[in-house]
Amino acid sequence: MDFLRPASWEEALAAKAEHPTAVPIAGGTDVMVEINFDHRRPEYLLDLNRVELLGEWEVGEEDVRLGASVPYTRIMEHLRAELPGLALASHTVASPQIRNRGGVGGNLGTASPAGDAHPALLAAGAEVEVESVRGTRFIPIDAFFTGVKRNALQPDELIKTIHVKKADGPQQYSKVGTRNAMVIAVCAFGIALHPETRTVRTGIGSAAPTPVRAREAEEFLNAALEEGGFWDSGRIITPSIAKQFADLASAACNPIDDVRGTARYRRHAVGIMARRTLGWTWEQYRGGARTLEGAA
Amino acid sequence: MRVNFTVNGRPQQADDVWEGESLLYVLRERLGLPGSKNACEQGECGSCTVRLDGVPVCSCLVAAGQVEGREVVTVEGLAEYARQRAEGGSCASGACGTTLDEAKGWSARGAGPQTGEGAPSPRAALSPVQQAFIDAGAVQCGFCTPGLLVAADEMLERNPSPTDEDIREALSGNLCRCTGYEKILDAVRLAAARQERQGEAV
């Protein structure tokens, strides 16, 4: 095993081009577990801790440009207004120690269906900026996850920046685990209201081979809200609309039975979370979106 | 590979490090600092918590090569770290300005077989949180204790008057199997109260 320590982004890209099998390591929260338990012996470890730009973020007009290694703790502390869904999701990640090291880039790199950030990114809308010595690509988050623990990266590419749409409305995030802290998702649900476009987007975690959006649920809800004039009136969403939304969210799942939970439970729980988070965000919207911050 | 970094204010060098080694392994097996504990090696228990450039992290999930040039504080350095913080204000960098001589004097303890009678060396009396853990009965087998102390000390640095729920959240990454946590809560409350009293007295 070789340990590569690039001092800059350019050096990191060059190293990845030279050693496409190199495993990037930043927070170490996935890679080191695999090494400690002898599940993985990469030929090269590519340490990204020295690449400063990966730890930086910038709040722009339209979006937040989030460095791949910005720790979850920073997102919780500094980006609650701009990225409330992701801040809430960050708060559910593992433990304080892990949140101090891990970041969204690593979550995307591992591309686990249970990754906590994914549903929030799907709901908010995001693009993943990846780069190699060959150039830069912007991969829409909807096209990023290609299979169980697989993503759209080429072997020589590294994740540089996640461009997440700034919240233009309330966002929420819920995750079920069988413990009240430090738990991997049995399933998770993210929702973002986008009043500017009068749309709602969603994300489901750990209930399908990849993180997915509940597209039919979104389409149904977008239509129902539009037809009922809810965006203008700010009326309470009727229980039947909420139920239909929840049922469609459940239907968007394609879960498995595993040691963390049954498929039936996952489908059921996603529906409950969909209904509840819709209720919370809509209440916030009706309340004039006094604050877009989540409870994180 | 060779790794150079600072531990508890003292420059350290580790040689022949296998690239897959964790910071935890280097501390425990190469630098003679086994205070940080190896309970799960998967970031699920917090027993190996150290401060890396001031930030609490699981040292089992930090690759040894990633700490090159950085500052680490372990439970062995916690008392001194807290002392310097109390004297000189915050010390978030982790460097704490320990002189090399001081560091050498400090690190003489714990190397080689212990002969101690349980008494701390006079240079490093216990930090408030360490003392509180003893007084409150928060230590049983003690395997979780080093990680809890580092995490609790850092929380009290950020949040000197925590609510119970704040304490629970800050320590939710540290598993304890013996105590049922109640005495740990007591200890952190006690340390907070004592620090507050100390602060008022100044």
Add this chain to the structure above:
Amino acid sequence: MTTAQNTRATAPAGTPTKVTQGSQGTKGGIGESTLRPDGILKVTGEFAYSSDMWHEDMLWGQILRSPVAHAEIVSIDTSEALAQAGVYAVLTHDDLPTEVRNYGLEIQDTPVLAHRVVRHHGEPVAVVAADHPETARRAAAKIRVEYRELPVVTDEASALAPDAPVLHPGRDDRPQGPPAGSGPGETPIAGHVPHPNVVHRQPILRGDVGAARARADVIVEGEYTFGMQDQAFLGPESGLAVPAEDGGVDLYVATQWLHSDLRQIAPVLGLPEEKVRMTLSGVGGAFGGREDLSMQIHACLLALRTGKPVKIVYNRFESFFGHVHRHPAKLYYEHGATRDGKLTHMKCRIVLDGGAYASASPSVVGNAASLSAGPYVVDAVDIEAVGLYTNNPPCGAMRGFGAVQACFAYEAQMDKLAAKLDMDPVEFRRLNAMEQGTIMPTGQRVDSPAPVAELLRRVKARPLPPERQWESTEGADVRALPGGLSNTTHGEGVVRGVGYAVGIKNVGFSEGFDDYSTARVRMEVVNGEAVATVHTAMAEVGQGGVTVHAQIARTELGVTQVTIHPADTRVGSAGSTSASRQTYVTGGAVKNSCELVREKVLELGRRRFGTHHPAWAHAELLLEGGKVVTDGGEVLADLVDVLEDETVEVEAEWRHRPTEPFDPRTGQGNGHVQYSFAAHRAVVEVDTELGLVKVVELACAQDVGKALNPLSVIGQIQGGTTQGLGMAVMEEIVVDPRTAKVKNPSFTDYLIPTILDTPTIPVDVLELADEHAPYGLRGVGEAPTLSSTPAVLAAIRNATGLALNRTPVRPEHLTGTA
């Protein structure tokens, strides 16, 4: 700049140290909450746990484990592994030095390294020693083992099926004395069991169940399932074996019982016991999981083979395969009661899955059977408990064993009966609660206080915690709600429930076992002060025995300064740190040896000063505050002057009252020496839509006889309570029923409670002395683990109205989506 590696001495770093504790300004005797003597070392990181051992030039041991649960080993090829640079030894079964190749706590059925067959997932097959853990891992991976898989036995049906593979053919064990069926025509081989895949069976028959049943106005039945719990101690199995010049070995290890280890290790190594010198290193928790051997023999074998010190440290993944777990169980119960709420009879059948090897299964079966009626008066019983051999992970000792599984079931039955009789569940229990004088199903009379009704009264009388504590002016605090930080509810679907449970646990080793401990106590003058040294082989695993020993010595010898000598095999056996027995038995041994030392000191005093004062001959004399005093308080002499330069030392064994084996057919016998009791009230909030549980409060009342150290007692109760909480809502080793392979051997998927899952645990301590026990004390550690789980389950049933016949209860069980 230095490399610390070079500054290490050649003696193993982390060699346990003497811990001396003075107590300035306080007498520090029994009854006080003196602080732990090892506390400072533990908070500074200097306390040397078994995984902290380090020796110049040491090697690392690595174990190769079976990837399958049941298979024939066709071949093992170690040549490639041995050829690796940095590898010093690779050992398999064929390399064992003597014909003693098995070990075991109660039955010697466990191969040191698998021989021809593996019987469970993770069974050790080969061991490697190398100069770095990674070298050892890579070498282990290069050992070629060819397995031919065999059908797996995973439950009672498959274990007893006509074509079931017999997992231990040719058994000749008799764990319970003479076999039951030693009459003509009955098999003499383990004759007390109906099938060779049954490790042990214990029936208990008492009273006329048929007649009693006929008197019952209501009858309730239940079938309960108890999952496989893990001790999940945090300090991994580990230790260091150092070869000695005399051909022996020095072993530094974390264990619960040094002499039991020694008895099993030495014959395998082919060494006399005196050449295997064991020293207890720091123990990072135990809870029963260190009663069996783990890496001890492997490290010694490698050290003796290579002539170098060998360290072995399991990682967490390996730890799940490296120790036994709590027996999962199926429990079938029937209870009857009269209309006015009196129990008529109880019938039960408890099937405990012991897994591939016996470990403590016979004792677990004995406990389950003898305590299956709970702390209730029930005169007619028909009880059967069996322990199985299967290809599941071996199960053995864990805090409260046997009694824990039974308590979960009989407490569920009590609630069912109360509901059927339309009675308050606590009142129903109190109506049937045992008391001093009650006759147990085994025929044993309870001969010390049994305040079952009072414990229940106390937890019930406690004010309930306020409702909706999660509400604040800024909205819901998710940290106080089901789901916690995961933000699943802001109050939606949340329903509160309250539940009660009470349990009974035996203290000490039972069924005729010669349960003793040994203490060596020395008194001498050091630096002008009379001081004491206490040397026992008691394993301090965190429980605070070392604190209590110093307190006892102060009380008995009137000294301030007490040194606790490291525990090792240079002193007689202390028995196991388990069965809630150490304060009773080794505490009793320390007290006894102190008393013998005191007699010798007084004898010295009489010789020196007897003529000075008549009280030396006639009065009751005590040692207090460094002086010899009369019971009237008159000071006769300073201990310094009595002792001068003499050292008074006594090593003596001490045992509790003998017990008897249970009759193999009727289960009758005075099998236990003491019982302990705890009651819990659980208050939970359940998110009924998502099936998530937040335990809001878990109040406990327990009788401890006498709290030698109140702070430690409360710590034990809170810790035991929390392990019971974990068993109620999250903890379970999941074994695939098709393959008998463990599916969640990690802290990612075997979850134990965090501080956010653990509620306030108010504790009400009763001290009703047991006149048979030292200071009247009652073993504390296990009872709270029993009643905690069923109390939480009862509270969840109360909140949801669901039957919930298994534990742990998972979200899918609460939402109908299992």
